[in-house]
Amino acid sequence: MRFLAAAVTVTTLAACASQGEPPASAAASVGSSTAGTRAASPRSSSTPTPIPSAEPAQLPRGGREVFPQYRLFGYAGSPGAPALGRLGVGDLDARVRELERRGTAFADGRALLPVLELVAVIADPFPGNAGSYSRQVGDATIKRYLAAARRHKALLLLNIQPGRLRFIDVAKRLEPWLRQPDVGLALDPEWAVKRGQVPGRIYGSTTGAELDGVARFLDGIVRRYDLPQKVMVFHQVAASVVRHQSAVKQRDGVVVIKSVDGIGSRAAKTTTWRTLVKALPDSIHPGFKLFLHEDAEHGTVMTPSQVLALKPAPEYVLFE
Helix, strand or coil: CCCHHHHHHHHHHHHHHHHHCCCCCHHCCCCCCCCCCCCCCCCCCCCCCCCCEEEEECCCCCCCCCCCCCEEEEEEECCCCHHHHEEEEEEHHHHHHHHHHHHHHCEEEECEEEEEEEEEECCCCCCCCCCCHHHHHHHHHHHHHHHHHCCCCCCEEEEEEEEEECHHHHHHHHHHHHHHCCCCEEEEEEECCCCCCCCCCCCEEHHHHHHHHHHHHHHHHHHHHCCCCCEEEEEECHHEECHHHCCCCCCCEEEEEEEEECCCCCHHHHHHHCCCCCCCCEEEEEEEECCCCCCCHHHHCHHHHHHHHCCCCCEEEEEC
16 A cells, blocks of 8 residues: 555655754745745744735735636655655756646646645654654755745645644644745645554544634634635545545635545546545535556556546646
8 A cells, every 4th residue: 555655765754854954943034925925934933924015915826716717736745755756856846847747738728726745744653752653844845845836836735644643733833834825735634643553554534624623724824814715635545534524614715625545547546536526515626646656557647638537627636
């Protein structure tokens, strides 16, 4: 299973993620943005203060609302961990240019909005000092990926594999980054385990109520800082991973997307898709994940036309 293989790689990721990272207090501003706000460390005691602007902040490629104007297309990954996705492999700007080229075939009449889904909180098979079974990449890494996103007018999503932590607690720790108009969240509940459980050995899980709590938190940030809509993705590989999704409410400031996960053949992935989008509430938009290498082991990776033929058509397509 994919999550078991990835769990092995995180033991080598700690050294990669920790090298060359300055302390939180050294994190500096990340380029310019339409918000005119200053990026700060998630662990910093200082709170970024928005700079007054004559115009409200917009999405990287314009506008304040994500759908139906855009189709999101992204790469996932984390530096030093090829098993976590292509975004962490090679030159970052080259990867973003590559995802933009690949994404044009998925636009299908919509404007393309590129997404960099950085795995920023990584599940770990070891407890660590805090017993959380997860670790966060350094501020310098988030800063570097946000700067790349801005160079290419893309969104940055901070992916959370929480281990034994609660999603809402991690999201609050990331709040200084989330005050930026081009930063959202991706939640990976298969890595969310309970006391006595170890991520990677079993599938974790969450509930619609927990997801809605994070969405409510993001909506509050949007309202407080007059930001464009936030994107909040949750990945789901099996029905047991997310229970009672109907508890997720519609909120003006947040677009919630279910990214249907899972490795396999076209037939297997289509079956999983039908199962997980059945009775999808209006508050949740459909998304779909493809695996460049693992899916190819089961046949040909699904083509853009095959992905867009899914019903309903995915509004976020992610490659890992």
